[in-house]
Each structure stands twice: as structure tokens, then as C-alpha cells.
Amino acid sequence: MEKTYTDALPLTLHSEKQEIVCVFGTGDFGRSLGFKLLQCGYSVVFGSRNPQMSSLLPSGAEVLSYSEAAQKSDIIILAIHREHFDFLSELIDILNGKILVDVSNNLKINQYPESNAEYLAQLVPGAHVIKAFNTISAWALQSGSLDASRQVLVCGNNSKAKQNIMDLVRALGLTPLDQGSLVAASDIENYPLQLFPMWRFPFYLSAVLCIFFLFYCVIREVIYPYVYQKEDNTFRLAISIPNRVFPITALILLALVYLPGVIAAMLQLYQGTKYHRFPGWLDHWMLCRKQLGLVALGFAFLHVIYTLVIPIRYYVRWRLRNLTIAQAIDKKDNPFSTSSAWLSDSYVSLGILGFFLFVVLGITSLPSVSNMVNWREFRFVQSKLGYLTLILCTAHTLVYGGKKFLSPLILRWYLPSAYILALIIPCTVLVIKFILIMPCIDKTLMQIRQGWERNPRNSKSTLHGKSDI
Amino acid sequence: MEKTYTDALPLTLHSEKQEIVCVFGTGDFGRSLGFKLLQCGYSVVFGSRNPQMSSLLPSGAEVLSYSEAAQKSDIIILAIHREHFDFLSELIDILNGKILVDVSNNLKINQYPESNAEYLAQLVPGAHVIKAFNTISAWALQSGSLDASRQVLVCGNNSKAKQNIMDLVRALGLTPLDQGSLVAASDIENYPLQLFPMWRFPFYLSAVLCIFFLFYCVIREVIYPYVYQKEDNTFRLAISIPNRVFPITALILLALVYLPGVIAAMLQLYQGTKYHRFPGWLDHWMLCRKQLGLVALGFAFLHVIYTLVIPIRYYVRWRLRNLTIAQAIDKKDNPFSTSSAWLSDSYVSLGILGFFLFVVLGITSLPSVSNMVNWREFRFVQSKLGYLTLILCTAHTLVYGGKKFLSPLILRWYLPSAYILALIIPCTVLVIKFILIMPCIDKTLMQIRQGWERNPRNSKSTLHGKSDI
Amino acid sequence: MEKTYTDALPLTLHSEKQEIVCVFGTGDFGRSLGFKLLQCGYSVVFGSRNPQMSSLLPSGAEVLSYSEAAQKSDIIILAIHREHFDFLSELIDILNGKILVDVSNNLKINQYPESNAEYLAQLVPGAHVIKAFNTISAWALQSGSLDASRQVLVCGNNSKAKQNIMDLVRALGLTPLDQGSLVAASDIENYPLQLFPMWRFPFYLSAVLCIFFLFYCVIREVIYPYVYQKEDNTFRLAISIPNRVFPITALILLALVYLPGVIAAMLQLYQGTKYHRFPGWLDHWMLCRKQLGLVALGFAFLHVIYTLVIPIRYYVRWRLRNLTIAQAIDKKDNPFSTSSAWLSDSYVSLGILGFFLFVVLGITSLPSVSNMVNWREFRFVQSKLGYLTLILCTAHTLVYGGKKFLSPLILRWYLPSAYILALIIPCTVLVIKFILIMPCIDKTLMQIRQGWERNPRNSKSTLHGKSDI
Structure with missing residues (x-):
């Protein structure tokens, strides 16, 4: 009672x-x-x-x-x-x-x-x-x-x-x-x-990427010069090589944030419906995109500081001074190259803008901030700004390559520069995304995401009208 | 039932x-x-x-x-x-x-x-x-x-x-x-x-400011040297000019965060009461101060990175090296100027401290942090620390001008340096605020904000005692 | 009813x-x-x-x-x-x-x-x-x-x-x-x-530390050279000396975050029980560890920007140019020292990694983030990552000293370099912590923290079984 x-x-x-x-x-x-x-x-x-x-x-x-x-x-x-x-x-x-x-x-x-x-x-x-x-x-x-x-x-x-x-x-x-x-x-x-269940996949993935590119760069930049020129480049392990491994890892992880989205879109286009469940690995991947992105931001942050620290390094100061002294002694001319200035400045500028947007994305993913924005705003930030970040960071890497991009001189033991490997996934994601937003394909995708099916289980589906949400 | x-x-x-x-x-x-x-x-x-x-x-x-x-x-x-x-x-x-x-x-x-x-x-x-x-x-x-x-x-x-x-x-x-x-x-x-309703005004305002100062700087730093010295300075568009436009926009936006406050205080002093509603534009302005401040912080952040990146730019290295070589060849003397060291260091130091306080303000405006502080603490941070930030950033810009501040050599086509325009609003806000906190005016303002009226609608108001909150 | x-x-x-x-x-x-x-x-x-x-x-x-x-x-x-x-x-x-x-x-x-x-x-x-x-x-x-x-x-x-x-x-x-x-x-x-009650102790403590080390450095780096070499080094007050005082304060404050933990562990080991209350000062200290850490992070942030700004300072550029010119005129040799490169790069790299972890700790202490993690994750981040940060930052300072660490030349008026003083507390904390995690001691401590007592008030305590939580 x-x-x-x-x-x-x-x-x-x-x-x-x-x-x-x-x-x-x-x-x-x-x-x-x-x-x-x-x-x-x-x-x-x-x-x-x-x-x-x-x-x-x-x-x-x-x-x-x-x-x-x-x-x-x-x-x-x-x-x-x-x-x-x-x-x-x-x-x-x-x-x-x-x-x-x-x-x-x-x-x-x-x-x-x-x-x-x-x-x-x-x-x-x-x-x-x-x-x-x-x-x-x-x-x-x-x-x-x-x-x-x-x-x-x-x-x-x-x-x-x-x-x-x-x-x-x-x-x-x-x-x-x-x-x-x-x-x-x-x-x-x-x-x-639980101990960070959503962070495990991003953590192990980034560890694997880091270790792979670490060995790759050690082979190209420490072992190769030692074998052929007897140079002791081991000191590069402290800053130069991390500053190659970290940005590469960051770019690949950032691209992997957007890869499941385009895979899902392709699956939906192929199946002609959104009511098929995605395979398990894709579901899990999509659920840890935020963590992937934050790990990528961490590596990008490290890359920024490692880069800003360049001019105070002993090695850099020593090399610059020696170059200057050699020129002063030879009284050689050192003409100004506008194209070099453009390449250098735009490469740096793209990187800064990309990093800035990346930080904005990171702040938006803080729980208290993402709770304040509605679904429409969240999609705007994470999708529009996110792709802009990916485009800027990929362009930053492309311009970094600059003129020497596919020059054969860059190969050492047939290995290309590490940043060329880093560009594969981001460029793939951007190309597929570019195809997906072309009007004809985008329209079909929108329809599918609003519940339309190419091969509905029975043909009467067109009958239930526009009244339902 | x-x-x-x-x-x-x-x-x-x-x-x-x-x-x-x-x-x-x-x-x-x-x-x-x-x-x-x-x-x-x-x-x-x-x-x-x-x-x-x-x-x-x-x-x-x-x-x-x-x-x-x-x-x-x-x-x-x-x-x-x-x-x-x-x-x-x-x-x-x-x-x-x-x-x-x-x-x-x-x-x-x-x-x-x-x-x-x-x-x-x-x-x-x-x-x-x-x-x-x-x-x-x-x-x-x-x-x-x-x-x-x-x-x-x-x-x-x-x-x-x-x-x-x-x-x-x-x-x-x-x-x-x-x-x-x-x-x-x-x-x-x-x-x-909704799509970021409170962010629209700050966003459009900063876009207008950016575009105006972009053209202003392009005229002074790209077109002017091209017309008179046939120099190709277009590469400045990538870093040098953004790094002039962004800090100017940041400083003006920061000053605009505090301008409505002093306007409101002047209105209250003029009307002798706080029970008049403010005009609509002032209300709206006051409501998006937080967003204005955060956009300003974004520009300040960009300014910081664009500045830190200076020594690794091709143009800067090229110029420094040429200067050094020229001196070495001429065996000219290069005496140390303590006043230059003081100007350079204090300019940088003021900027760093201003940026640091700005970041603290930004962190405090995160929803989860501002929910943890009470009204008194919030006012302390946003008002006291905020004005300190504005003072430091304005001083940073003033010291940047240094000796050449009002030198006529700085004029190009009668246009002064952009940073001089940037100082107008911040200095105005600081001067008015300085007048407002002088004891006699501050006391009247405090009384008005506690409910006192200069011309109450009827004269008995003094009768209702101190018992009510 | x-x-x-x-x-x-x-x-x-x-x-x-x-x-x-x-x-x-x-x-x-x-x-x-x-x-x-x-x-x-x-x-x-x-x-x-x-x-x-x-x-x-x-x-x-x-x-x-x-x-x-x-x-x-x-x-x-x-x-x-x-x-x-x-x-x-x-x-x-x-x-x-x-x-x-x-x-x-x-x-x-x-x-x-x-x-x-x-x-x-x-x-x-x-x-x-x-x-x-x-x-x-x-x-x-x-x-x-x-x-x-x-x-x-x-x-x-x-x-x-x-x-x-x-x-x-x-x-x-x-x-x-x-x-x-x-x-x-x-x-x-x-x-x-309330006005930031938990922030007072960290604030006053850091103020005292800053003022002490400011005077210490002024004596060593401004007054001493003035007295003996009639050099005017006052311009160092703007950047050089703050950039010595801030990292020292940051490191000491960071060590003070972990000191109460090791004191508490020693007290528990000494008393053989966890059911004695800690003395009041220790309780209060433990409650404001988060604030201490955040103040330390603020100083570390300032140290990072003050360091990154070094190459754009007038003094640094002047000195580097003069060195280069002198060498160019003398045509002296300037051999590359791998050990210097290693020292310089690893010192910088340790600092960057320490700062990165420190920022991660700071983000984790944001209310909205710390509310998302459970007790186990929180302990992992704040204890494991925290000690790693302390180790990295201490190593950063040790390597900074490098070869000249205990050289008598570094003494001025019998005062050692300030960074040597800064190392006392961090090294003490790390040494005690190292002793505490040795298996035999760690096991006893774990037992005490799970409720075991060395001298229980009555001897029957072993009787109440393992059934209770």
C-alpha cells in the first residue's frame, strides 16, 4: 500500500x-x-x-x-x-x-x-x-x-x-x-x-606507427650516412628523427579519423541502404575516432614544439655559422630566391593554420564544450573543420616536399623519404571524399541516410508518406 | 484522483x-x-x-x-x-x-x-x-x-x-x-x-577587421615597395602580413570585449540609475563578450606561433646571413646597444605575459571551469585579470613601436603603420576605464549599481531602509 | 496528511x-x-x-x-x-x-x-x-x-x-x-x-619562490658582473632572468605536488597503520596538490615561450653575429662536437617531452575531463604519468647542467647556479619514491593501505575474514 x-x-x-x-x-x-x-x-x-x-x-x-x-x-x-x-x-x-x-x-x-x-x-x-x-x-x-x-x-x-x-x-x-x-x-x-577502453586501439596503433617510422628514419638518416660517408649522425635520434616520426604519425592518425567515414559511405552506397549494420571492426573504429584524433593532436603538438626549437639547437647554430663563415671567406654571392621564400613561408603557414584548426577541434571535443553544442554545430565543427584541418595538414606536407618531391636523389637504398609514405592515406581519404561530395553521388548518399533504400524489402515503401519523421 | x-x-x-x-x-x-x-x-x-x-x-x-x-x-x-x-x-x-x-x-x-x-x-x-x-x-x-x-x-x-x-x-x-x-x-x-548564434557577430566582425588590415598592409608592404623600388614582396603574404593582421585583430577584439562595459558605466553615470534598460545593440554586444574574447585569443595564438616561427624562415635566415657576411667583409664594428636590448626584450616579455594571462582567461571560460567558480571569483578573473591582459597587450604594442613610433619616415602614402591604428580602441578603453576607477566616480557608480538613483521617480526612496537585499 | x-x-x-x-x-x-x-x-x-x-x-x-x-x-x-x-x-x-x-x-x-x-x-x-x-x-x-x-x-x-x-x-x-x-x-x-580558497597556498608559495630566485639570479647575473667587470646586464631582467626563475619555480612546485604523497607513505610505514589521521598541514597540502600542479604548469608554459623566443632577441642575434664575424675574420676552425650535439639535443628533447606530459596532466585535471574518468584511470594518469613528468623534468635540468655541473668556476660569491638549488627537492622526492617502490617496502605499504595494521588495538583482528570489503 x-x-x-x-x-x-x-x-x-x-x-x-x-x-x-x-x-x-x-x-x-x-x-x-x-x-x-x-x-x-x-x-x-x-x-x-x-x-x-x-x-x-x-x-x-x-x-x-x-x-x-x-x-x-x-x-x-x-x-x-x-x-x-x-x-x-x-x-x-x-x-x-x-x-x-x-x-x-x-x-x-x-x-x-x-x-x-x-x-x-x-x-x-x-x-x-x-x-x-x-x-x-x-x-x-x-x-x-x-x-x-x-x-x-x-x-x-x-x-x-x-x-x-x-x-x-x-x-x-x-x-x-x-x-x-x-x-x-x-x-x-x-x-x-575499466582502464581507458576507448584509448587502447589508438594507443597501440600510434605505437606501431611510431616504431615503424623510427626504424625507417634510422635506416635512412643514421645507418645509410654511416655506411657510405662514415658520419656519426646518432645525435639525430634526440630531435631530428622524432621530429620526422611525430608529424608523420599525426598526419596518418588524422587521416584514419576520417577514413572510416568514407568507408561507411562507400558501404552504404554499395548496399543501397543504411539499415545494414556495419562490420564490427568498422563500428569499433568509428567509436574511437575522437580518441584517434586526440592522439594525433598530441603528436602534432610535439611536432610544433620540436620544430620551434630548431634554431636554438647546437647542431643548427653550428651549421648556419659554418655556412656563413665559408661564404664570408669566399666572398660568394648569395642571391635571394623569391620562389624559395614562397615555398618556405607557405609551407610553414599551412602548417600553422592546420595546427590551429586542430587545436580548435581538440578544444571542441572536451566534454564540457561538446555538451554545450547541438548536433548541427557538432557536425559542422567535426566534419567541416575536421576536413579543412586534414586538407591543410596534407598540403603542408606536400609543399614541404616542394621541388624535390619525386627526385630520384632522395632515394636511399630505394627507400623514399618518410613523408612520402605519410601522404598515402591522407591523399586517398581526400580523393575519395572529393568523389563522394560530387553532386550526383552526394544526393544518393543523402537519400540513403534519410532512410531511402535502393532495393526495399517490399515495393510499397514509397507509399508511407512524408508525414513521419 | x-x-x-x-x-x-x-x-x-x-x-x-x-x-x-x-x-x-x-x-x-x-x-x-x-x-x-x-x-x-x-x-x-x-x-x-x-x-x-x-x-x-x-x-x-x-x-x-x-x-x-x-x-x-x-x-x-x-x-x-x-x-x-x-x-x-x-x-x-x-x-x-x-x-x-x-x-x-x-x-x-x-x-x-x-x-x-x-x-x-x-x-x-x-x-x-x-x-x-x-x-x-x-x-x-x-x-x-x-x-x-x-x-x-x-x-x-x-x-x-x-x-x-x-x-x-x-x-x-x-x-x-x-x-x-x-x-x-x-x-x-x-x-x-541553431548554428552558433552567439558566434556570428564576433566572427563577422573579425572577418571585416582581418580583410581591412590585410588590404592596408598589402598596400603599404607589397604595392608601395613594388611601385617605388620594383621589389617583389609578394612572398610576405604567407607569413609577414598575416603576422601583422592577426595581432592587430586580436588586440582590437580584446579591447572590444571591454568597451561595452565602459559604455554601460558611462550610460549609467549619465542616466543616474541602473534601472534603464541598455539599448539593444549594447545588450547584444555584452552577451557575446565571451565569444569576442575567445576569437581574440585564437588570433593571439596564431600571432604567437607566426612569431616563434620567424627564425626558421628562409627569408629571415637569408637576410641575417647576408648582413653578417657584409659586416665580416667590411670588418665593420657592431657595438652592443643596451637600450635596444631593453626595448627588444621588454617588448617580447610583455607580449608573453599578456598571452599567458589571455590563455588563463580562455581556460577559465571553459564551461566546466566557469561552473566551478562563484560569481566573485568569476568577476575577479574576467575583470581584474582581463584588464591586466589588455594593459599588457597594449603595452606590448606600444613598446613594439618603440623609438620610431611617430617618426614621419614610417608614413607610406600618408598611411601610418597598421599597429598605430590598432592602438586607438585599446588606448581609448584604458583611458576611460582609468577615469572610471578614480575614487569619486567609482563611488557614484558603485552606488548606482547597488540600486541608488540620482533622480528617483518619487522622493521617498530614501525611506526604505537598509534591511532589504 | x-x-x-x-x-x-x-x-x-x-x-x-x-x-x-x-x-x-x-x-x-x-x-x-x-x-x-x-x-x-x-x-x-x-x-x-x-x-x-x-x-x-x-x-x-x-x-x-x-x-x-x-x-x-x-x-x-x-x-x-x-x-x-x-x-x-x-x-x-x-x-x-x-x-x-x-x-x-x-x-x-x-x-x-x-x-x-x-x-x-x-x-x-x-x-x-x-x-x-x-x-x-x-x-x-x-x-x-x-x-x-x-x-x-x-x-x-x-x-x-x-x-x-x-x-x-x-x-x-x-x-x-x-x-x-x-x-x-x-x-x-x-x-x-570564497575567493579561490584552495589557490592561496600555491599562490603565496610560488610568489615566495619567485622572489627568492629573482634576487638570487640578480645577484649572480647582474650585480656580480657589474662589480667585477663593470658590465651593464640590467636588460637581462626582462627575459633571461625570468626564464631562469620560472622553470626553477615550476620544477620545485611540481616536486612539491609529489612530496606530501611520499611523506604520507613514510608516516604510514612508521606508524604501521593507515587509521591515524595525518597532521593538519599535511592534509591541507594534499588537498591543494592539484592547484600546486596547475601553478607549476603555468610557470612551465611561461618557460617554454620564453625559451622559444630566444632566437628573435636582439641580444642573442647580436652575440651570434659577432661570434660569426670574429671567426670569419680570424678564419678559425670550428669543429663539430658530437657530444655537444647530443647534450644540447637531449636536454631540449627531455624538456619537450616533460612539458607535453605536463600539459596532458593539466588537461586531465579539467573538471569535465576528470569527471569522465574513473578512480583507476585517474590514479594511473595522476600518479604514473605524474611521476614520469617529474622524472623527465628533473632529467631535463640535470642534462642542462651537463659537464659544468659541479665545476667550481660556476660559483660566484660562493653561490652555485640557481638550477642546482632547484634540483634538491625533486631529486629527494624521486630518491624516496624509488625506495618506496622497492618490492619489500611496497608490499608492506599496500597491506597498510588495505587496512592491515602492524600493532592492532586488539589481537583478534586477524579473525574477521576476507568476506568484507
Whole structure:
């Protein structure tokens, strides 16, 4: 009945602060939570198997048997591993109508078929099970550290019970986030076990690219001159070679952000429908485009600083000075070449503008900024500005090559300059994209993306009118 | 009656997941939403005019007539354009007490006098109308993309119905944001149609400034030397001239951030009250100060990189080398000038400090950071630090001019250097601000801003005491 | 009774917009709020001591006596200082069951033993007291400025009354944030009075460090050469000396971010338990580590730009040119030193990588980013990446010293180079950390952090099993 139920739950949690909260389990997290609760003005009762034997508990807390402790409070926090939930079946009557907060975590993602909280709700069907606090560490609770995330993800089927626990969370100085009903519990339990799941593919991919181009450049620029000219170029490993590897990696990663989009468009054109699912690898690739782009931005940032640092390097100063001295001694003429000035300046300028747009893209992908823009604005920035960035960065690399682009002198052991390899993917993406935005193809693609199908499963599809969204 | 009403709505939405959701309309968005709902474990019933003829629907979904479909579920999602809402008037009895979710968008901002959702609420007064999902694209729903904003703005007059829909939104992996009652619907409907409304004025203004100063510098630095000295200086278009245009635009925009503030203060002083509304243009100007400042920061950032890149430019290296060689050949003396060192270093140093504070201002204006600071801290940063930035950047430009500031040699075709034009607005703002913070004027202004009026509408105003806030 | 209570509160606030809101107090904030309410379509009734004498009120608002005004509305906003709350005791009957919104602020943090809102709730026990709007300024309300934080912190014991006020806040275009029950009021009242409380210690500390090293460098690099060689090196004050002081401050501050962590670990090892509280200074230090790190990042950023600017300085160009000319005239040989190239390049490269990681750490500490990562990811970034940053930056400084590190020639007036002083704290932190992560010590520390104690208060602690979290 509605009314009885309402009476069973405290209406205003903090009306008088000496409310009692019961904590089952005297492990580290239970004790830390109890300590924090005491600090914030609550009375704490611990429930334990051997109440006489429990030590180390925060002073001021009472320790009772499970059943005695449960009777003292409407809120019971269960700081016990899932494997030991069984004893609760003996307490079903006492726990009836009470709020049971499950704080447990597992060791692996999706360790059990159902979440711990749902399992608990089946064990004690009369209690209002709430999942909370599992994303907070005991250490953070105790040290009161503000550094770590203070967000407590909360879910549960009973909204009043959930509200009470969210008030309790707030009273402890933490921020509750309502995650809906108890089906969200499995996500909440998996959450603290993840370590950057979306960043793995970009990270390994960039590591592979870096290592490949590192060896490539070492062969061309350290080993080759050593073999043929007995020059010791190892000092290039510190700046020159990273400053070749990083921009190449950045450009390839940036192109790989836009490659899945054009592959998806080609697939849709080929299949003539958007209602086929993409293959799994393409789906995963599309989901980590943001991370790919941010890793690319990191490498671009490194490239910018490595480049700006050039004039203060010992090697560069030494070479420039020697050139000048040689010229001064020979009294040779050094005519000004406008085309060289144009090449040098436009190459640098394209790079700067590309980097600038790249930084703007990066800032826009910050969660708080991307939450402020709507879908239309987000598409404008990430698609229009994104392609502009790719075009500028590719042009920067092309102009860098300049006159010597396909000169055979550049080959060493038949290996072309590394930047020529770097241009393959970006140019491919840009060419395909250019074809895709030609009016005839773009129109078909738009229709497909608005739900049109080339070979609909039955021919009546044209009948359902324009009234539906 | 309260109780009947409560029974009509499902209390715990997800207690068993095979809940039925009804979707009216089999267009692209309806199908995408149905697909997503099926994926997340819901049963989906489509309502259609011609149920036999509807094709392309996700497998597993049932298609019925509108009235049959509506009877199957408590939640009816209306994926139909506003123009075709009329048929709902026949279903008034069936829809009574049900949750009707309007996902429709219009083509223009404020296309109709009332929002679609409010219009729907008038059409079907017995239903609980909720506005939701209109900010999400069908494409995002289907591809499960995390890139785009996952926020679903929700509003509605009935809080339980709203809660149910927010739970539904969460179950689809999206983030619901409660926007209050149905009056918020018109804002929610306008939201996805906007394309950076606050950025337009700053964007066009900076474009105009850039183009004006671009032509100004081209005349002075490319055409003038070509006419008189037959020099080909076109290569300056790539770096030298942008690096003159960008800092000028940045400085003027930064000054324009603070100009409306001093204009408003002068208006208040002149009118002797703060209860006069400002003219519309001033209001609009004040509202886009943040965007003006961020565009200015963008130009300042470009200026910094264009400047740092100077020593690696071909032209600069060529000129430096030639100067050195000429001196070496002539064996001329090159005495060290402490005053030049002071001018050069302090000019650079002021610029760096100004840019640093500018970046700090920019970071503080990130939504997540500005949400963390209170009004007092925000004012401190944006006003105190902001003026300090303006002072440093203006001083940077003044010292840049240095000795040659008003030398007549700098005139070309009677045009002064561009940076002298750039100083007009910043210096004006700083001078007025300096006058405004003089004690006597500042005190009057403070009084006015605390509600005092020079010519109150009736003379008893002094009577209402200090008790009110 | 539940039912009467529900009837007393308006269920749907905005069903018809001409709802009446009563504002007590006709001061600046009261008038501004009334003005805004009228703008948003509400009817406003002001309550005043002398209704005939109140002037300056927004047109369209009615002014009545307190009791008459209170009877007109269910929501009464109290724009009156706490010192003048007394008159409310006469209105207890009229205010019964109404929503009383307290907007008051105090002049000092924790000025009164209980918060204004709680005091109000004691004065008028029959009303539903809600704290709101105190974080918003009258100026922001009136000018409709979007610049300032639009967040309205709301708390109150009655959830329906709170919901109504949150709807009202949303209708005014502001963002309500539920802060729980009325115990949160004292925090909400202190909030707008704070001025960067966590930033003070880092700010003063860095100021002290800067000033000390500024004098230190001035003595060594300006006064010393002036005394012994009569050189005027004052121009070094603009760039050279800041570029020595800033990196030193950055490195020391970065080390001080990690010092409290190793002190805490040593304390825990010494005490053999984690359940002793740390001394107050250590607690405070640990809480402002994030701010310390961000200040350090600011100095590192300045150091980077000051360094990149080196080649465009007049002094540097003059010196390089003179060196070249002298060599050209003497036709001296200038052999290439691979070890110098290695030292110079690796020193620069270490600095760039350290700065890059530092920037990544800074971005991760943005509120919106740190809210997206879980505890495990946060620890990975801030601890692993943080120490890597410290190692790279320390190595950068060590290699900078290079060959001349402990050469006696570097002493001036027995003062070593400033960077040698800068290395003391970072090296100490790294050495202690290195000892702490040695397996035997690390294992003990882990046990202590999981709740184990060397000297438990009673010996039975081993009995409570592994079942508890």
C-alpha cells in the first residue's frame, strides 16, 4: 500500500542529524565509510559476524550482530563481497522494506551473468536495493581527497529510497548521479574496472606507427650516412628523427579519423541502404575516432614544439655559422630566391593554420564544450573543420616536399623519404571524399541516410508518406 | 484522483525488461528509435496509417493501426511532423492518461506561435505530453556514436511521466536533462536549429577587421615597395602580413570585449540609475563578450606561433646571413646597444605575459571551469585579470613601436603603420576605464549599481531602509 | 496528511503562466528578481513595510503590506537580510504551508552558528524553507548576462517545494542544482564569499619562490658582473632572468605536488597503520596538490615561450653575429662536437617531452575531463604519468647542467647556479619514491593501505575474514 510504504521511509533524511546508518561488514571500505559517516554527524552501527571480535573500528561506532544492527536503522550499507551475500537470506524478515545499499565491486568486467545488485535484489526481494559508492575508493573517502572524481553513481528501482541515498551521498560531500533503475547496476559495476577502453586501439596503433617510422628514419638518416660517408649522425635520434616520426604519425592518425567515414559511405552506397549494420571492426573504429584524433593532436603538438626549437639547437647554430663563415671567406654571392621564400613561408603557414584548426577541434571535443553544442554545430565543427584541418595538414606536407618531391636523389637504398609514405592515406581519404561530395553521388548518399533504400524489402515503401519523421 | 493516476503509470519502468513502447510513425527517426529500443530489450509496437504497407521496419517490431498500437503501451512516442498531428484527435479516448512523447522538430526557429509539444498538449488534453529526443539525430541513435552530444533535453508538466521518460532515455544509453515544465519545449525545439548564434557577430566582425588590415598592409608592404623600388614582396603574404593582421585583430577584439562595459558605466553615470534598460545593440554586444574574447585569443595564438616561427624562415635566415657576411667583409664594428636590448626584450616579455594571462582567461571560460567558480571569483578573473591582459597587450604594442613610433619616415602614402591604428580602441578603453576607477566616480557608480538613483521617480526612496537585499 | 499537503502546493507550476510570486523586500536584489520574474511572464507582488513609500519598483508589480502580499502567493521570496527576519514571527499563520525562499548572504564565512535558512526554518516552522538564488548577483539577473555562472544552488527539506523552486529557476533561464536538504544551506551561503580558497597556498608559495630566485639570479647575473667587470646586464631582467626563475619555480612546485604523497607513505610505514589521521598541514597540502600542479604548469608554459623566443632577441642575434664575424675574420676552425650535439639535443628533447606530459596532466585535471574518468584511470594518469613528468623534468635540468655541473668556476660569491638549488627537492622526492617502490617496502605499504595494521588495538583482528570489503 502506498501509505504504509511512505511511512516506512524517512521523509526528510537530515531533519535531525543524529540519524543511524547501519554498515554490514568491517573490512577496509566498511570502516572508511563508517568513519566518514561519523565525521558527517551520523550515528553508525556496524553489523558483524563476530561483534565481540571486531577491531579497528572507528571510535564512536557500535558493533552488533547482523540482525541487531539491521533493526537499528532504515539504511543498511552492505560492504561485503558478493560471494558472501548468502547469510542475508536469514535476515529477509528484518530487511523487509529497508534500504539495502550494495557497494560491492568484482574483479573482472562482466564476471557474473547478472550484476551484484540485481543478485542482491533477488536474494532479498522485500528490500529496496540501491547500488552506490562502488566507484569511490576507501582511500578517497578517508583522506577526503578532492583530487579524485567525487561522483557517486546511484541506481535503484525505488525512487524514494534512491532519493534518500542520494541525500546521504550529498551529506558526505560527494556528488550523486542518478543512473536510473537497477538494470544500470551492471554498467556501474563495470565502470571502476575499466582502464581507458576507448584509448587502447589508438594507443597501440600510434605505437606501431611510431616504431615503424623510427626504424625507417634510422635506416635512412643514421645507418645509410654511416655506411657510405662514415658520419656519426646518432645525435639525430634526440630531435631530428622524432621530429620526422611525430608529424608523420599525426598526419596518418588524422587521416584514419576520417577514413572510416568514407568507408561507411562507400558501404552504404554499395548496399543501397543504411539499415545494414556495419562490420564490427568498422563500428569499433568509428567509436574511437575522437580518441584517434586526440592522439594525433598530441603528436602534432610535439611536432610544433620540436620544430620551434630548431634554431636554438647546437647542431643548427653550428651549421648556419659554418655556412656563413665559408661564404664570408669566399666572398660568394648569395642571391635571394623569391620562389624559395614562397615555398618556405607557405609551407610553414599551412602548417600553422592546420595546427590551429586542430587545436580548435581538440578544444571542441572536451566534454564540457561538446555538451554545450547541438548536433548541427557538432557536425559542422567535426566534419567541416575536421576536413579543412586534414586538407591543410596534407598540403603542408606536400609543399614541404616542394621541388624535390619525386627526385630520384632522395632515394636511399630505394627507400623514399618518410613523408612520402605519410601522404598515402591522407591523399586517398581526400580523393575519395572529393568523389563522394560530387553532386550526383552526394544526393544518393543523402537519400540513403534519410532512410531511402535502393532495393526495399517490399515495393510499397514509397507509399508511407512524408508525414513521419 | 491521486491514486488512480498513480496506478495508471508504471511505477518501476524496468522491473521486467520486456516492456512495450509504442512508436507512431515509421519514418527514419521512428525506425531508428524502434531499432534502438529493441536493442535495449524493449518490445516495440509501431502505429501506422497503413500497417500492412509499412516496410523497412526493424525485425522484431509489430506494426498495427494507430488505435491498436496505442492500446498496447503506456508510452507512445510520436515520430510525426506537427502538420500531421490532426489524426490524434480521433484517438483522444485511447490516449487518455498515457504518456505522449513528442520528438518533432521544425524547419525554422519559432516557426509556430506555440511549441509543437504545447500544441500537442492542447490537442490531446488527457495525455501527459513530454518533449524529448528531438536533439538527437537518427544517425547518432543508430550508429551508437558516442562522438555527438548524448544529452536528451526532456520537459513536461507531469513529473512522474517525465521521470519515466528520463528512465527510458537512460536505458538507451543517453543522458536525460530535466528542463522543467512544458513551457521549456519551445526552447528545446529551437535548440537543434541553431548554428552558433552567439558566434556570428564576433566572427563577422573579425572577418571585416582581418580583410581591412590585410588590404592596408598589402598596400603599404607589397604595392608601395613594388611601385617605388620594383621589389617583389609578394612572398610576405604567407607569413609577414598575416603576422601583422592577426595581432592587430586580436588586440582590437580584446579591447572590444571591454568597451561595452565602459559604455554601460558611462550610460549609467549619465542616466543616474541602473534601472534603464541598455539599448539593444549594447545588450547584444555584452552577451557575446565571451565569444569576442575567445576569437581574440585564437588570433593571439596564431600571432604567437607566426612569431616563434620567424627564425626558421628562409627569408629571415637569408637576410641575417647576408648582413653578417657584409659586416665580416667590411670588418665593420657592431657595438652592443643596451637600450635596444631593453626595448627588444621588454617588448617580447610583455607580449608573453599578456598571452599567458589571455590563455588563463580562455581556460577559465571553459564551461566546466566557469561552473566551478562563484560569481566573485568569476568577476575577479574576467575583470581584474582581463584588464591586466589588455594593459599588457597594449603595452606590448606600444613598446613594439618603440623609438620610431611617430617618426614621419614610417608614413607610406600618408598611411601610418597598421599597429598605430590598432592602438586607438585599446588606448581609448584604458583611458576611460582609468577615469572610471578614480575614487569619486567609482563611488557614484558603485552606488548606482547597488540600486541608488540620482533622480528617483518619487522622493521617498530614501525611506526604505537598509534591511532589504 | 499526505493529501492535504499535496493540495497546498501547486502541482504544475507553469500550467498557466500568470502565476503570482511574492517578493518580500524592495532592495536591489528584490527589485532585480521581480523585474526578471515579470519578464518571464510571472505576476509579482512585493511585500514591504511601507507599501505606499516604495519606489523604483519594476512597472507591472504590485506593492502591498507583508501580510497582504503573502496571502496572494504560494511562493514567497525573502530578499531581506538575516538581521531583519524578526518581523516574520508575526506572519507565522499566513506563511504556514507556503514556500519561503531565502536568498540572503552574509558578509563573512560562518558568521552565525547556523545558516540563515536554518534560522528561518526555526522562526517559521510551518513554512517550507528553500535556500536558493544567493549565488546569483542582481547585476547578472538584470543584464541577463550569460557570462557568469548561471547555476543556482538549491536546497530544502521538502522535496516538492524544492522541485517547484527548481522549476521557477529554470523558467528564469538559470540552471538549478539540487544540493539536498537544508543542512547544505551553510555551504551554499559560504560559497559566494570564497575567493579561490584552495589557490592561496600555491599562490603565496610560488610568489615566495619567485622572489627568492629573482634576487638570487640578480645577484649572480647582474650585480656580480657589474662589480667585477663593470658590465651593464640590467636588460637581462626582462627575459633571461625570468626564464631562469620560472622553470626553477615550476620544477620545485611540481616536486612539491609529489612530496606530501611520499611523506604520507613514510608516516604510514612508521606508524604501521593507515587509521591515524595525518597532521593538519599535511592534509591541507594534499588537498591543494592539484592547484600546486596547475601553478607549476603555468610557470612551465611561461618557460617554454620564453625559451622559444630566444632566437628573435636582439641580444642573442647580436652575440651570434659577432661570434660569426670574429671567426670569419680570424678564419678559425670550428669543429663539430658530437657530444655537444647530443647534450644540447637531449636536454631540449627531455624538456619537450616533460612539458607535453605536463600539459596532458593539466588537461586531465579539467573538471569535465576528470569527471569522465574513473578512480583507476585517474590514479594511473595522476600518479604514473605524474611521476614520469617529474622524472623527465628533473632529467631535463640535470642534462642542462651537463659537464659544468659541479665545476667550481660556476660559483660566484660562493653561490652555485640557481638550477642546482632547484634540483634538491625533486631529486629527494624521486630518491624516496624509488625506495618506496622497492618490492619489500611496497608490499608492506599496500597491506597498510588495505587496512592491515602492524600493532592492532586488539589481537583478534586477524579473525574477521576476507568476506568484507
